[in-house]
Amino acid sequence: MRPLPLVLICISILFFSLNFINYNINEKHSKIVIKEKFDPQLKRLNTLDKLVNYVDSSCEVKRISQGTLAYAIEAKNIVSLRFYHKYSAFNLNENWIAAVLEKCSWMYFSSRVRADDILMKPYGFCSQQAAVLIELLQSKNLDCRAVLLPHHYVMQCYVEGKWNYFDPNIEPEIFPGQRSNEKWLFSHDSLAIAYRKRYTADSNFINNTFGKPIKIEYGETNAVLARNTQIFQKITKPLSKIAFLFPLVLVLVLQRKNTKMKSRVFVMIDDQQQHVA
DSSP states (O other), X not given: OOHHHHXXXXXXXXXXXXXXXXXXXXXXXXXXXXXXXXXXXXXXXXXXXXXHHHHHHHHHHTTOOTTSHHHXXXXXXXXXXXXXXXXXXXXXXXXXXHHHHHHXXXXXXXXXXXXXXXXXXXXXXXXXXXXXXXXHHHTTTOEEEEEEETTEEEEEEEETTEEEEEOSSSOOOOOGGGGGOTTGGGXXXXXXXXXXXXXXXXXXXXXXXXXXXXXXXXXXXXXXXXXHHHHHHHHHXXXXXXXXXXXXXXXXXXXXXXXXXXXXXXXXXXXXXXXHO
């Protein structure tokens, strides 16, 4: 066999084998000491439907009505307990194309951005935890929007006639009524009090997270989060399963082309022999 077809067959075998490697090349594998509220029993809530049903059941027991601020707070509390802070990306066997591209480019090609994908693991970044809460509350017909800070990602939900602030990753200690008061959000002193657990451990936490002066950017209401990433992953996820076929098809094309060339050579030789005769 010629070198090129052999190389293509090796590439095909590599592409095929990557679909069976349950390993992550983009997440940190060092041991993490969890210093936050986390309930490992909630890992069973590995789809958005299961999470929504659990929140509904919890609210029913506590006699909390849906569509209220209390419901949104209960949903936030459960999401906060469901995750601990760590970056969550696709494993090789889930989407090796996205994983390899992220490793090569340092762009978040394999970052989990859909709630059902994020809920497959017990951890997530601030943006991933906020994305789950956004999708959960949107399923209850509540308007939501992302809130982008210099080094943090939170969200707001429009409920009871006001935009209310939620941070499921590093939840500030605020009263329900304060969630709709944006004055505290623009005050370093108020933020330091609300986030005092982190603030006392790191005196620069507020300045680094919110900026100085404070910089806040609001996303569009009910916008599809990470739209381009979702489209890319929707394409590459099934593509990674069948990518091994493309080198094989190319081998067949080359072999067919080579066979045709040999046939032409034999015909030319036969014609020449007949002409000489």
